[in-house]
Amino acid sequence: MSQAATLEAGSFRDPAGRVFSAGEQILRTVAPVAAKQFAAASEAGVMRRLADAGRLVDFTDVTDQAAAYGLSDAEVVLSHPRIPFISYPYEWSFSLHKAAALAHLDLQLDLLKDGFALSDATAYNVQFEGVKPVFIDHLSIRPYQDGEIWAGHRQFCMQFLNPLLMWSLLDLQPSHWFRGSLEGIAPEDLAKLIPLKKRLNFTVLTHVIAQAAMQRRSVNKSQGSASYRTARLPRSGFEGMLDGLRRAITKLEVPSHRTVWGDYAQNTSYSSPEMEAKHRFCAEMVSAVKPDLLYDIGCNSGDYSLGALEAGAKSVVGFDFDQAALEVAYRRAKKGNLPFLPLWLDAANPSPSQGWGQAERKGFAGRAKPDALLALAFIHHIAIGRNVPLDMATDWIVGHAPVGVVEFPHKADPMVQTLLSQREDIFPDYDHQNFAKLLGERARIVKQVDVLPTRTLYWYDRS
């Protein structure tokens, strides 16, 4: 049965269509103005081929039900499956961002072979299923006109290339900047940061330094020096640029991440009785709840996310503050082709609702409805590391999912003592009995276990 559709606040920039939410379905309308280009892409079968290959979100034509959704004005209505979790570029690890950039370039190159091109290059059009990038904007696909310039070039640089270069050339995480500047990082800004020695590289010199110089020059003269409508880029040049960027981005890596995978492989050959007890406890909760979506808050390299998948969770989104750990988690998800997406999160300052109308990009809270969560070896980081009072920290965790497992490291635990070693203990409320009381006021404690004398796991249920 269809229900009335509500507009997604992030979909307004492209007049070709809008995205709506209707129950579990995602709907997309095609406006009359875009009907012709959409029909061309449909008839050529490019969207179907890409969807079948898992590179474009699947779609079904439901135009015959348009009236039932209240979308009668649309030329075409498509229905899409819902992606478990919408993520934004400022939440991606380096590897996720790189995978998204390569997926965008590959899509352009493949579309070009069929006579199509993408009308823009926004990173927000790439989402992830597990860690596999999937393109979500069917209406960006339109017929390619011979000699047209790459309209999305500057956007590609700002949202894909520049963040990746900043990360790999300067070993600087671009997430903070990107989050404050939703259009990405401008070449004019990045150019100022790149030292001379690192400029002697074709990609940097052309796409960053030269582009920045040309941009500044024309802005300073306060007159346009090139017109979008009259400029021409031969197809061979377009393909050459896409191919060159593809090669350059493939080679990028982050210096400080280089050794992480090796260290990880060496250090995880053992499994302690404590870890086994934690796995058992979490698996018991997961197999009882059978969550479609589980959050692993403080996922580290994904040990317990993988455990949750094995115990029957359909998909897991992991969050961590440590980019190196996220890289390991990415590799594990990729290697096993798992429905596990590890993302960057500063729990004390999570992604806000922002952009146009403060609704274009959704904040962390309420973006999805996980059925369960894990928060293992996490709460002390916000309660002691970031001075969040224990009751507020408990509210925050329990608020995200109706059921979950929370680990509470006692004050005597070495992890807590490490945090306290550098500062005065101003946390009289940080106490395991107090935590049990606070949790009990908010939810039913189904079960608890001491995995170590100084660590207690609680299974709560407030449903």
Place this chain on the structure above:
Amino acid sequence: MNGKTVVSLVGTLAMLTVAAPAHAYLDPATGSIILQAVIGAIAGATLFLRTSLFRIKALFVRSKPSGEE
């Protein structure tokens, strides 16, 4: 400095000297457009050479099993 770097240095200099004639309106991506006009040709030629070299190489070198780089 390798050949590619020299090419890009020359390209950058060329770009700074051949700044296209001014038009009436300012496009926010004007730097990108000028860049494409200049490096489009270089990029196209590079890709052409790369593909040709690959074909010539393929004449002399036995092909590797598929799936390898």
